[in-house]
Amino acid sequence: xxxxxxxxxxxxxxxxxxxxxxxxxxxxxxxxxxxxxxxxxxxxxxxxxxxxxxxxxxxxxxxxxxxxxxxxxxxxxxxxxxxxxxxxxxxxxxxxxxxxxxxxxxxxxxxxxxxxxxxxxxxxxxxxxxxxxxxxxxxxxxxxxxxxxxxxxxxxxxxxxxxxxxxxxxxxxxxxxxxxxxxxxxxxxxxxxxxxxxxxxxxxxxxxxxxxxxxxxxxxxxxxxxxxxxxxxxxxxxxxxxxxxxxxxxxxxxxxxxxxxxxxxxxxxxxxxxxxxxxxxxxxxxxxxxxxxxxxxxxxxxxxxxxxxxxxxxxxxxxxxxxxxxxxxxxxxxxxxxxxxxxxxxxxxxxxxxxxxxxxxxxxxxxxxxxxxxxxxxxxxxxxxxxxxxxxxxxxxxxxxxxxxxxxxxxxxxxxxxxxxxxxxxxxxxxxxxxxxxxxxxxxxxxxxxxxxxxxxxxxxxxxxxxxxxxxxxxxxxxxxxxxxxxxxxxxxxxxxxxxxxxxxxxxxxxxxxxxxxxxxxxxxxxxxxxxxxxxxxxxxxx
Numbered sequence: 001x002x003x004x005x006x007x008x009x010x011x012x013x014x015x016x017x018x019x020x021x022x023x024x025x026x027x028x029x030x031x032x033x034x035x036x037x038x039x040x041x042x043x044x045x046x047x048x049x050x051x052x053x054x055x056x057x058x059x060x061x062x063x064x065x066x067x068x069x070x071x072x073x074x075x076x077x078x079x080x081x082x083x084x085x086x087x088x089x090x091x092x093x094x095x096x097x098x099x100x101x102x103x104x105x106x107x108x109x110x111x112x113x114x115x116x117x118x119x120x121x122x123x124x125x126x127x128x129x130x131x132x133x134x135x136x137x138x139x140x141x142x143x144x145x146x147x148x149x150x151x152x153x154x155x156x157x158x159x160x161x162x163x164x165x166x167x168x169x170x171x172x173x174x175x176x177x178x179x180x181x182x183x184x185x186x187x188x189x190x191x192x193x194x195x196x197x198x199x200x201x202x203x204x205x206x207x208x209x210x211x212x213x214x215x216x217x218x219x220x221x222x223x224x225x226x227x228x229x230x231x232x233x234x235x236x237x238x239x240x241x242x243x244x245x246x247x248x249x250x251x252x253x254x255x256x257x258x259x260x261x262x263x264x265x266x267x268x269x270x271x272x273x274x275x276x277x278x279x280x281x282x283x284x285x286x287x288x289x290x291x292x293x294x295x296x297x298x299x300x301x302x303x304x305x306x307x308x309x310x311x312x313x314x315x316x317x318x319x320x321x322x323x324x325x326x327x328x329x330x331x332x333x334x335x336x337x338x339x340x341x342x343x344x345x346x347x348x349x350x351x352x353x354x355x356x357x358x359x360x361x362x363x364x365x366x367x368x369x370x371x372x373x374x375x376x377x378x379x380x381x382x383x384x385x386x387x388x389x390x391x392x393x394x395x396x397x398x399x400x401x402x403x404x405x406x407x408x409x410x411x412x413x414x415x416x417x418x419x420x421x422x423x424x425x426x427x428x429x430x431x432x433x434x435x436x437x438x439x440x441x442x443x444x445x446x447x448x449x450x451x452x453x454x455x456x457x458x459x460x461x462x463x464x465x466x467x468x469x470x471x472x473x474x475x476x477x478x479x480x481x482x483x484x485x486x487x488x489x490x491x492x493x494x495x496x497x498x499x500x501x502x503x504x505x506x507x508x509x510x511x512x513x514x515x516x517x518x519x520x521x522x523x524x525x526x527x528x529x530x531x532x533x534x535x536x537x538x539x540x541x542x543x
Contacts, residue, residue: 001069003061004415006047007496010466011057012415013046013064013327018117018129021046022070025118027067036509040099040249040464041193042488043127043158047464065527077194079113082161083202084152088172094137094154101130104200108132109173114159114197119189119252119463120488123366124163124181124246126191126252127462131159138459139490143169150176152199156459159199161191164367175205178404181369183356189251227293229347231377232331235286238373240351241344244483245278245368246360255467256363259441259506260342263301263397267346270298270323272388278353280345280373285336287343291326295349295381298323299332302340302507303400307333321347322393339400340507348390352380364485365442397541401504403511406432409501411470413522416492418458420472425522428470428494432513433478439510441484443471446514451476454492462488468497468505470516482506 002014015021025041026050035054040047050060095102114128130204139155144167147153151162153170160170163180180190191197231238233393241264244257252468258264265275280287284302289297299306299320309315311329318324318332326332334343337495353360353370362369417425433446452472465471471491480497482505497505498519508514 001065001529003064003527005057005412005414005494005520005522005524006466007412007468009047009052009499010047010496011060012095013048014415015044015046022117023063023069023071024067027069028064033063033335034298034329038246038249040120040487041285042120042463043117043156043461045461046464047466049466053216057348061525061527073222077116077192077196079196079198080191081198082152082176082178083199083200084110084174084176085202085205086174087205088152088174090140090153090171091173094171094173097137097157098134100134105135105173108135109159110199110201114199116191116193116195116197117158118193118488119191119250120464121160121252121486122163122166122181123251123253123368124189125160126180126189126193126195126197126198128159128191129157131157133157137171139169140171143167148175150178151397152176156461159197162324163189163352176202187251188357193250199527214270227295227349227381228378229293229295229297229351229381230290231373231375231379232288232290233286233375234345234373234377235282235288235334236284238280238282239362239364240278240286240353240370240373241281241361242278242359242520244361245363246355248357249487251357252487253357253366253368254395254483254485256366256368256483257359257361258344259483260301260340260344260503262503263344264346265343266321266394267300267322267344270321270391270394271296271346271348272384272390273346273348273350273384275296277346277350280347282334282343283341285334285343287345288331288333289345290331291328292352292378293381295326296323297326297332299334299343300346300394300396301342301344302337304337304343306338309333315428319393321396322443323390326489337509339402340397341509342507347381348388349382349384352382363484364440365486401508401512403509404512406515407504407508408515408517410498410519411495411516412498412520413495413518414493414524415463417522418524419454419456419460419492419495420494421453421455424454424472424476425494427452428478429516429518434528435508435510435512435514437510441482443482443485444480444505444508444514446480448477452478452494456492460490460492462490463492465489466496468499468502469493470495470497513540 004012038049117129215470241258281437
């Protein structure tokens with residue numbers, strides 16, 4: 001059992017096999033560790049996220065090492081049959097690769113009952129184990145830019161079904177019309193860890209109907225609904241965001257939520273809302289809203305000019321980070337920021353938006369949650385909660401990054417620092433990295449004069465990732481994950497941005513330069529597996 005650092009509040013437990021991984025995951029679910037907030041199992045790892053104030057990493061390691069991982073976990077979950085049209089683009093290539101006929105590939109693929117080992121990559125995407133060992137093929141050398149929803153595919157010894165259209169490198173055997181993800185179901189993900197799956201040859205393909213979308217339509221207020229906020233212009237991208245949807249890893253759903261969580265909390269505090277109420281997150285300005293009826297709003301986050309225009313055409317600049325009263329017909333415009341890039345607009349009482357899986361956040365990668373805001377949208381404002389008090393003005397965050405500045409981010413090395421050569425580890429913090437225009441809510445893409453080279457060129461089995469993870473793709477130009485990152489990933493993570501700099505990370509403009517400051521050495525910890533599952537470990541001294 002090997003413990004790899006991920007961040008000051010997360011670690012990765014590396015094991016020898018999928019069976020050990022499932023046994024550890026089952027043990028940690030059966031007897032939870034106080035302070036652990038999330039578990040993300042993968043092929044040979046379990047990502048553990050914890051509260052350092054409740055449990056230290058040292059105590060956590062000591063407890064995990066006592067868990068029995070030698071017991072095979074019984075998998076007798078619900079059996080789901082998946083009809084497949086075996087006409088996939090890679091069926092012939094897979095047959096040639098394995099020295100078999102396409103008919104033999106289909107016979108082998110339908111001849112076993114699979115188990116959902118874990119989920120990840122996208123909502124509803126299940127990694128299916130237990131197939132015929134002869135069906136062991138590598139991912140495509142060049143991933144496709146688009147794989148259609150319903151594609152049934154192979155990668156290594158796993159089978160999987162793409163729940164929605166997305167890029168991917170798995171080998172496509174065929175297609176199914178059975179939706180893996182349907183937000184209208186009580187449990188959107190069809191396949192859950194522990195479920196069993198049988199593939200059935202459905203013969204030639206029929207005319208396919210579009211699979212259900214995971215994005216719900218916006219609820220739009222009726223004209224008589226007052227008060228309400230009208231979107232006059234949405235700017236570059238305006239989305240509803242809150243603190244995200246925790247506890248959905250079982251369905252392959254990551255947290256998502258506001259990129260700058262402190263700014264969202266501040267906006268809600270100023271108008272008397274709960275800290276996690278939904279706000280409008282907008283990037284690079286241009287958002288213009290009009291009040292229908294009187295309401296109170298506040299804008300936090302990026303630094304820029306806010307302009308209030310009344311119905312009699314009078315206009316003036318209003319400050320951010322304080323409550324602003326809008327009368328019926330008043331229009332508020334958020335100008336282009338001079339520092340930072342993301343504004344947060346809260347309204348007293350919140351927005352009347354239906355939650356999806358317990359959150360009103362829009363996940364742009366998973367395509368879950370309310371659709372992006374558009375001109376003409378009219379959003380109703382509920383009555384404020386009883387006892388809500390408008391907050392006092394607050395000081396804006398000082399020294400927000402500008403496009404011509406250099407930002408220093410503290411990082412924790414790991415969990416796959418040793419997959420990169422020594423020169424790459426040095427380059428990571430020695431050179432400045434420029435934020436490129438390809439950056440978005442999924443991640444900040446960086447460009448440096450020298451790329452990061454890997455020392456280990458093996459294919460990394462999928463494992464859990466976190467907000468702030470610095471992933472090294474084949475290009476050698478790192479990507480730093482933001483809130484809409486995938487739950488699991490297959491590229492090595494050389495380090496992670498420390499928790500106290502994650503909000504700052506989300507405010508860095510295109511063109512700005514980033515330097516990484518490692519605050520720790522990369523130190524994997526080997527611990528013997530102690531088969532003591534019947535009792536709690538002795539307390540570990542922190543002195």
